Amino acid sequence: DTSYQFRATKDIWFKCCFCAYVTTDQHEIISHLASHGIEQFKCQHCSVLFDSMSELQCHSQRHRSDMSSKCPSSPKLSPRKQVCLTHTNTYKCQRCHLAFKEHGGLTKHYQTHLAEKPFKCKLCPKAFAHRGSLTNHSRIHTGEKAYKCEQCPKAFIRNSDLTAHNRMHTGEKPYKCELCSRAFTRQSTLAGHIRTHTGNKPYKCKQCPKAFAQHYNLTVHSRIHTREKPYECKLCPRAFAQNIALTLHNRTHTSERPSYKCKLCPKAFTWLSTLTSHIRSHTGNKPYKC
Structure with missing residues (x-):
């Protein structure tokens, strides 16, 4: 709704609720939010x-x-x-x-049955049925991360995000796929995975014919068209479309050793795909035919 009245001041940055995009322009954030579609x-x-x-x-x-x-x-x-x-x-x-x-x-x-959502965000068009949901959402704009991990420096806006993150430390994956052996830390990730079995791809790109089973994959793909690279390196001018690419890039600035080690020789690599290609030099496998 482009008629939504924002409380616009020079100090306010409008942050996307779904990705890392930020802007000081209220019309730009409306257009950007619309690009995500409605995911319920x-x-x-x-x-x-x-x-x-x-x-x-x-x-x-x-x-x-x-x-x-x-x-x-x-x-x-x-x-x-x-x-x-x-x-x-x-x-x-x-x-x-x-x-x-x-x-x-x-x-x-x-209120969960009605369209009524009385608790409205003052910084973007979103509204919520419960005050607690608005409080959690508001932290996206303020940057407050009240839920801190006790095992690493990470902190989160929502308690549910902290709970899911803690499973990375414990290894717990409670959401299991009934169609294969895979399991996940989040129910939403499982739901997206199940679509890979059913072939359902509800998230369609507006710029090209591609469609995706998970909303996140559409978000990443859309950056090919927009050339948006929201993940910026703090030590050099480079920027990336995905957070994982930034994480791997950061290793070039630190003394952190490459994670992917060859079991057949002493070499190690930053990227799994590079290790996979390297292993073919040992096996002689040539999957790509002219």
Whole structure:
């Protein structure tokens, strides 16, 4: 919505909610946000849509809570204790099976069914159903990272991001694909991976015929057209379209040794693709035919 009124001052930088893009121009950020499209997260139990994975996870806890509890007024299993209260006295949602002891709980839940999002960001067009979601979103603009990792210097805007990051230290990958042996630290990553099995590619490039199974891949691909390189090296003028490329480049400035070592000779390489090509010099494999 280009008519959205921003609180524009010289001190405000408008930061994209989906990638590292920043600008001082309010019209540029609107155009950039539109390039991402609308990515919503759908509840598998009641089909309600959410703007972020953290909102979906919070909502999903209501479905997972006490899945095996028996209703005292009915012999059937109830998916949640609150549902049993519909046989006594409670506030029942007219859109789904959930019910609540207090009217305030019903009011907060009902907003997930409506387009109403009363908590609006003052720095960009986004709006949210809950105040807590707006608070988390606002940190994108302020740069505040309240959730700090206890095992490394990294910090995060959302607690859910910290939780996912901690799995890198523990090695935990709780989201397993039922179609292959792969597992992931995030549910959203698993959802994108499953599309590689189904062939579904909902994220289409507006500049060329390409389409992608995951929104992130479309974002990276779009930079081919825009020539945007948001990841800048702090030690030299180089910039990159992907964060992983910057990470690998930074090794050229430090004493950090290359990560990918050949098992057949003492050589080591910064890039996995370079190691793969090098190994062919040992095996004699020539996969690329004229």
